[in-house]
Amino acid sequence: MSEVILKIKNLSKSFPGVLAVNKANLEIESGKVHSLVGGNGAGKSTLMKILAGIYSYGNYEGSFFLNDAECQFKSIVEAENCGISMVPQDLNMVNEMSIADNLFINKQPRSKGIINDHKMLQQSQQILDEFGLNINPTTLVKEIGIAQKQLLVIARAMHNKTKVLILDEPTSTLSSEESQLLFQKIVEAKSKGVACIYISHRLDEVKAISDTITVMRDGCIIETDNAPDMSEKRIVSLMVGRDVDDFYPPKDRTPASCLLKVNSLSVYNQKFPDKKVVDDIQFDLYAGEILAVYGLVGAGRTEMAMGIIGGWRGGVSCDMEISGKKIINRNPSSALNHGIALLPEDRKREGAIDRQSVSRNISASSLPLFSKFGVIDEQKERNNNQKMVDALSIKTPSMDTAFETLSGGNQQKAILSRLISTKSKILILDEATQGIDVEAKYQIYGILDLLALDGKAILFISSDIAEVMGIADRIMIMRHGKVVKTVVNDDSINKEKILWYATIGTEES
Amino acid sequence: MTKSKTEISQYSKNMVMILGVVILFFIFNALTNHIFMSVRNLTLLLKQGSVLMIVASGLMMLLVERNFDLSGGAAVYFISAFLSQMIVNYNLSIPLAITLSICMGLCMGAMNGFFVGIVGVPAFIGTLAAQQLFKGIGYTWTNAATIGPIPESLQFLSEGYIPPLQSAILLTIIAAVGILLVLLNYKKMKQWYNGTAKLIISIFSIIIFYIIALWIFTGYYGIPMCVFFAGSMVAITGFISQKSVFGRNIYSIGGNPEAARLSGIKTKIRVFQSYLYMGLIYGIAGIVITARLGGSTATTGNLIELDAVAAACIGGTSMSGGVGRITGVAMGVFILSAVDNVMSLMNVSSYAQMVVKGLILLTAVCLDVYMNVSRTKMKKEKSKLIAQ
Numbered sequence: 001m002s003e004v005i006l007k008i009k010n011l012s013k014s015f016p017g018v019l020a021v022n023k024a025n026l027e028i029e030s031g032k033v034h035s036l037v038g039g040n041g042a043g044k045s046t047l048m049k050i051l052a053g054i055y056s057y058g059n060y061e062g063s064f065f066l067n068d069a070e071c072q073f074k075s076i077v078e079a080e081n082c083g084i085s086m087v088p089q090d091l092n093m094v095n096e097m098s099i100a101d102n103l104f105i106n107k108q109p110r111s112k113g114i115i116n117d118h119k120m121l122q123q124s125q126q127i128l129d130e131f132g133l134n135i136n137p138t139t140l141v142k143e144i145g146i147a148q149k150q151l152l153v154i155a156r157a158m159h160n161k162t163k164v165l166i167l168d169e170p171t172s173t174l175s176s177e178e179s180q181l182l183f184q185k186i187v188e189a190k191s192k193g194v195a196c197i198y199i200s201h202r203l204d205e206v207k208a209i210s211d212t213i214t215v216m217r218d219g220c221i222i223e224t225d226n227a228p229d230m231s232e233k234r235i236v237s238l239m240v241g242r243d244v245d246d247f248y249p250p251k252d253r254t255p256a257s258c259l260l261k262v263n264s265l266s267v268y269n270q271k272f273p274d275k276k277v278v279d280d281i282q283f284d285l286y287a288g289e290i291l292a293v294y295g296l297v298g299a300g301r302t303e304m305a306m307g308i309i310g311g312w313r314g315g316v317s318c319d320m321e322i323s324g325k326k327i328i329n330r331n332p333s334s335a336l337n338h339g340i341a342l343l344p345e346d347r348k349r350e351g352a353i354d355r356q357s358v359s360r361n362i363s364a365s366s367l368p369l370f371s372k373f374g375v376i377d378e379q380k381e382r383n384n385n386q387k388m389v390d391a392l393s394i395k396t397p398s399m400d401t402a403f404e405t406l407s408g409g410n411q412q413k414a415i416l417s418r419l420i421s422t423k424s425k426i427l428i429l430d431e432a433t434q435g436i437d438v439e440a441k442y443q444i445y446g447i448l449d450l451l452a453l454d455g456k457a458i459l460f461i462s463s464d465i466a467e468v469m470g471i472a473d474r475i476m477i478m479r480h481g482k483v484v485k486t487v488v489n490d491d492s493i494n495k496e497k498i499l500w501y502a503t504i505g506t507e508e509s
Numbered sequence: 510m511t512k513s514k515t516e517i518s519q520y521s522k523n524m525v526m527i528l529g530v531v532i533l534f535f536i537f538n539a540l541t542n543h544i545f546m547s548v549r550n551l552t553l554l555l556k557q558g559s560v561l562m563i564v565a566s567g568l569m570m571l572l573v574e575r576n577f578d579l580s581g582g583a584a585v586y587f588i589s590a591f592l593s594q595m596i597v598n599y600n601l602s603i604p605l606a607i608t609l610s611i612c613m614g615l616c617m618g619a620m621n622g623f624f625v626g627i628v629g630v631p632a633f634i635g636t637l638a639a640q641q642l643f644k645g646i647g648y649t650w651t652n653a654a655t656i657g658p659i660p661e662s663l664q665f666l667s668e669g670y671i672p673p674l675q676s677a678i679l680l681t682i683i684a685a686v687g688i689l690l691v692l693l694n695y696k697k698m699k700q701w702y703n704g705t706a707k708l709i710i711s712i713f714s715i716i717i718f719y720i721i722a723l724w725i726f727t728g729y730y731g732i733p734m735c736v737f738f739a740g741s742m743v744a745i746t747g748f749i750s751q752k753s754v755f756g757r758n759i760y761s762i763g764g765n766p767e768a769a770r771l772s773g774i775k776t777k778i779r780v781f782q783s784y785l786y787m788g789l790i791y792g793i794a795g796i797v798i799t800a801r802l803g804g805s806t807a808t809t810g811n812l813i814e815l816d817a818v819a820a821a822c823i824g825g826t827s828m829s830g831g832v833g834r835i836t837g838v839a840m841g842v843f844i845l846s847a848v849d850n851v852m853s854l855m856n857v858s859s860y861a862q863m864v865v866k867g868l869i870l871l872t873a874v875c876l877d878v879y880m881n882v883s884r885t886k887m888k889k890e891k892s893k894l895i896a897q
């Protein structure tokens with residue numbers, strides 16, 4: 001039978017002025033999956049970072065015990081040697097080094113002090129095979145996809161000595177196939193007696209994989225219960241702190257005329273110019289509607305968005321018209337002139353403008369609207385930005401606060417307000433709600449609804465079926481660079497149907 | 510509430526810097542037998558720093574957008590040689606020669622901008638090549654010879670003075686306009702000022718600078734022309750960087766080039782334009798330095814681009830882009846020139862001067878790194894706070 005392997009007693013961690021973790025008590029059993037859920041800033045990651053030695057001994061109060069021995073880790077390495085490994089949310093891999101080098105970073109197989117490349121490659125290949133990754137271990141990490149990277153980081157953490165494996169949002173970038181593979185690995189680890197702590201925003205996954213679920217809110221542990229007794233609705237209401245009856249705004253929008261007509265769009269791979277990542281797709285986007293684009297990783301959704309706005313760095317052949325007029329977008333700036341704005345997929349890398357204030361981030365795209373002869377009317381600009389902060393309830397101490405200090409959800413809302421400020425008619429949102437807390441998500445849904453009611457056309461790219469079904473008027477399902485099916489989102493649609501199209505690609509037989 | 514904390518820390522950082530500079534100057538004064546703080550010496554010091562100031566203001570914009578310019582010194586030399594040649598050997602009229610020099614500077618900036626901005630050559634390599642080109646062409650053309658002397662009317666552009674009375678009037682007008690603009694801005698932006706602390710500090714510092722400037726320039730011959738040009742470039746750069754769409758875009762590009770591109774900023778064009786501005790700077794700096802030296806020599810402008818980097822760094826411009834203010838850069842130039850000046854007064858050999866300057870740069874950058882680390886620490890804590 002499973003026994004308690006990790007015991008957390010009265011663990012608290014405070015940052016000046018804020019209690020991030022408040023007297024947490026938790027017991028983790030070996031051979032089980034224990035999920036931690038909660039909004040961003042609930043203290044899950046902070047708690048896990050203490051366990052993994054990222055916040056070293058002395059920087060927190062309380063204690064925790066591994067097999068009844070108190071742990072006082074001074075570093076991550078020490079924690080790993082004792083058997084606690086953590087896969088952090090941001091993928092810490094060296095882009096310029098090969099996969100093998102990354103897998104064995106700091107622990108390369110050596111003979112007489114010299115790295116044994118042959119052995120390292122062999123072992124790497126073994127790991128890659130185990131995870132079903134068909135890549136050469138000498139490939140540089142920068143050349144592989146984000147999902148593959150995620151799997152590699154997990155592979156790295158699952159070494160022999162691991163007794164407690166902490167996974168922080170591991171599936172946020174994985175497709176469901178890849179997630180399935182990961183779950184399989186977790187089950188394998190479980191059978192070997194490894195305790196797995198699983199942090200995720202995706203409740204269906206949490207439900208599917210966990211034995212025990214703990215909900216955290218504002219640094220406190222609110223409730224721990226067996227997974228079968230935790231319904232999704234109960235989890236969400238515990239997370240938010242109030243009952244949520246209706247996740248999504250009502251859909252009483254009436255799409256008007258066709259705003260964007262894509263007659264033919266093909267996008268080519270950057271490295272292999274013959275390979276199409278988006279293969280001759282066509283679709284219409286109406287004013288006043290939310291058209292969701294669903295597909296698994298590699299379906300070509302991001303590439304499609306980039307192709308439309310002219311931001312793709314490889315080849316694009318595009319034939320499209322706005323309100324009946326043919327247009328060509330050479331770069332994102334000309335797309336903006338045509339009234340198309342994009343919220344990029346990777347908030348940190350493509351969205352956030354670092355070391356600039358919140359205000360400057362909001363108006364980064366719309367400065368020409370607030371300026372005459374290239375000189376900014378700061379009052380006009382500020383008024384607009386203040387309006388955005390109020391309307392989207394962006395939580396920020398002031399307009400001049402550095403952007404990177406905001407929480408993920410608030411950053412995303414600020415970037416969304418950057419799009420809105422441009423007064424563009426067509427908004428393309430690529431994974432707008434990825435990795436942000438539930439409350440911010442609902443706010444964003446509400447904002448999108450208002451925008452659509454206002455006559456904007458919204459192309460909403462998402463990997464979350466529930467979200468897609470909750471918000472869209474129509475759903476366009478993509479697979480391998482092609483549009484498989486576009487369906488009207490009514491009662492005849494269900495999750496299984498959508499997933500069927502996205503994975504199998506044909507009509508249900 | 511939290512806002513005032515960061516604001517105060519920002520102010521306190523500035524205050525610490527200013528206090529440090531003041532203490533430093535008193536030490537300098539003691540070391541040089543009270544020569545350092547004499548009106549005459551301060552005027553000379555400002556004159557010595559003026560060309561560096563002009564170059565540094567252009568370079569700041571490039572550093573902010575994560576670019577670089579190694580060709581600054583060579584470009585200034587080339588313009589200087591070009592202008593001297595035009596006047597001494599080709600007998601062109603001064604206004605024509607000056608116009609041509611500015612155009613030449615713009616062309617050189619455009620060349621750098623084309624290769625770095627449009628073609629995408631890394632700035633370091635592209636401008637290194639340009640450095641060799643400008644210098645090489647100049648040396649080949651003039652045989653690396655000294656060209657001069659230039660007419661006195663041209664020398665006036667650096668060595669002349671705006672007489673004390675006119676200087677006083679000019680300074681008063683500038684100070685009055687400055688205060689007026691600050692007040693106007695306050696009136697328009699009241700909602701976001703969060704109290705009057707910032708307003709009072711702004712007005713107070715304008716008045717202090719006004720008094721100091723009045724003391725220096727009415728005590729000696731007045732405002733030197735080269736200082737006037739340097740001041741103008743500071744004002745123009747300050748305006749462009751803070752108030753124009755171009756400047757704002759430059760900061761965005763420095764903050765995150767990919768995000769800037771995807772939010773519809775024409776990054777290539779903006780980079781090109783920033784080098785074009787640098788080209789204008791080459792032209793003006795080249796003219797002022799020629800007027801100052803009375804001609805052109807092979808060592809004119811030598812290594813000034815690196816001094817400019819040092820000055821920008823000391824003044825808080827971040828090497829990783831997105832951060833930098835013209836007031837800081839001006840402060841950096843002033844500190845560097847003051848150190849130069851004091852060591853010359855103390856008869857320190859120029860070799861030892863290099864050692865001291867190196868140490869100062871290192872200290873400044875370490876201080877900046879330290880301050881940034883403590884600030885990011887605070888930020889992280891704050892972000893938790895907001896997240897809650």
